Each structure stands twice: as structure tokens, then as C-alpha cells.
Amino acid sequence: MTLSSIMIKDVPKEDRPRERLVKLGADHLSNQELIAILLGSGSKNESVMELSNRLLIHFEGLKLLKDATIEELTAIRGIGNAKGVLVLAALELGKRLNTFRPNERYVIRSPEDGADFVMEEMRSLKQEHFVVLFLNTKNQIIHRQTIFIGSLNASIVHPREVYREAVKRSAASIICAHNHPSGDPSPSQEDIHVTRRLVESGKMIGIELLDHLVIGDRKFISLKEKGYL
Known part of the structure; x- marks a missing residue:
């Protein structure tokens, strides 16, 4: 039985994504685990890890997810506006961090x-x-x-x-x-x-x-x- 095929509540606490992030740091988590944290919960018949995995499969990993729209996200069963907005907000924050420049002027040397x-x-x-x-x-x-x-x-x-x-x-x-x-x-x-x-x-x-x-x-x-x- 894999982590994605059982409910999070049945997973030992130390192996749950949130606890693993706190203990090991975000860089030690898989894409599936990070998205599961954003989604927060699954449904009655599906764990959040399964939902996270389906989302990644739908968007071919992070390749297409970075350009996802709210309509594309909410078209996935189990993802409503609330979950979709959280994912989009995280994606946008990542883009802004990648392009962030400190206040001092950037010098071109090469x-x-x-x-x-x-x-x-x-x-x-x-x-x-x-x-x-x-x-x-x-x-x-x-x-x-x-x-x-x-x-x-x-x-x-x-x-x-x-x-x-x-x-x-x-x-x-x-x-x-x-x-x-x-x-x-x-x-x-x-x-x-x-x-x-x-x-x-x-x-x-x-x-x-x-x-x-x-x-x-x-x-x-x-x-x-x-x-x-």
C-alpha cells in the first residue's frame, strides 16, 4: 500500500507531508507532497495525496502546471475554487520570487x-x-x-x-x-x-x-x- 492510496489520517504522523516539511525542510518533499499541503484535504473517497497525484498527472508534472488557469484547475474532480486559488497563489508567488530584484541597482558585468x-x-x-x-x-x-x-x-x-x-x-x-x-x-x-x-x-x-x-x-x-x- 502506497502513501497515495491511503487516507492521510491513517499515515503515521511523522510521515505526513506537513510534519515532514517541519522536520526536514521543504526541499526534502516531493512535488506531490508540496501540492498536497497546498490542497489541504482530499475527499471522502480519496486522500489528498491521491488528489495531488492526479493533478500532477493531468498537467504532466510541473511543466504545464506553472501556466494553469483557475478554470483548468477546477475542472479536475476534487478541486474547487478554494483549492484552485491556493495553488494559483503559490504559483504566482514562485514566479515573483524568481524575478525579484533587491532595491539596489543591478549591475551588468557580463x-x-x-x-x-x-x-x-x-x-x-x-x-x-x-x-x-x-x-x-x-x-x-x-x-x-x-x-x-x-x-x-x-x-x-x-x-x-x-x-x-x-x-x-x-x-x-x-x-x-x-x-x-x-x-x-x-x-x-x-x-x-x-x-x-x-x-x-x-x-x-x-x-x-x-x-x-x-x-x-x-x-x-x-x-x-x-x-x-
Whole structure:
């Protein structure tokens, strides 16, 4: 008999998810146990561990759960609005913690620093987003802005829009980043063409394009390192 096939009240107290978290720490619990804690209870005929397991199977583990909606959650038998809201709140808190930045300004010293700043937010986007980081003379980020959403091409990503904001912010330099929803950060010819246009425009007005980062799924490519700047 497994833990998921019996009721929690029948499990020895020291083996229950909440007690295990207190004793061992959250990092020692499985995804199933953590979700069981969020759900709180099962039903008359199903333990919370069984319900948690069904939820994970439905969303193929955490892969699809991170983008779940309240409608998708409550469509699962045993999960009503109250349980669904708790799960969504936990997911959103996790996303915010991943993108949290302390109050002091973030300094860019390498392509990795720039990628780390935008990775968690951009890697799972379903559309291409073109983001610009505006830096001061100390390479500290003073502003971040999404300039375009949609397929990257030279007719849409116009240097005028990018550098207008840079001038407005009195930026000394900029770093551009855009994501590939496929997860593969290999740059396209259009990516390279847009980058070169931005470099030339930046030289004309004295605001340097330090890098253009292509963001994939937990990986990135620096067009500067590839020699395109």
C-alpha cells in the first residue's frame, strides 16, 4: 500500500507531508507532497495525496502546471475554487520570487548577468518580446522596458523607438534581449540584421548597444560573443 492510496489520517504522523516539511525542510518533499499541503484535504473517497497525484498527472508534472488557469484547475474532480486559488497563489508567488530584484541597482558585468536578469521572466513567454535594459555609466540598470511584442523583423523593431527611450532615460548604454518561444536561442538572420541596425544607430547618437541577448529555455546566446556587434 502506497502513501497515495491511503487516507492521510491513517499515515503515521511523522510521515505526513506537513510534519515532514517541519522536520526536514521543504526541499526534502516531493512535488506531490508540496501540492498536497497546498490542497489541504482530499475527499471522502480519496486522500489528498491521491488528489495531488492526479493533478500532477493531468498537467504532466510541473511543466504545464506553472501556466494553469483557475478554470483548468477546477475542472479536475476534487478541486474547487478554494483549492484552485491556493495553488494559483503559490504559483504566482514562485514566479515573483524568481524575478525579484533587491532595491539596489543591478549591475551588468557580463552577458550572463544580463541573461540572468531577464531569463525567468522571458524563457516561458509564448510570443516573442523585445526588451531593452537601459544602463547608466556604471553599467547599472536604471530602467527595463518591453518595446515590441511579436515576430522580430527590421520593419517592426525600429531603432527610433529603442533610442528614444534611451535618450529620455539619459542612458549611457543599452542591452537588448528577445526570446525565442521554441526554446532554441540560435539567432536568425533577422536577429543579426536588427542588431547591426541598432549598433549603427547607437553610434550616431552616442549610446552604445552593449549586447543583444537571445533567450531560450534556460539558455541564451550573446550576439556580442558571436561577433555580430
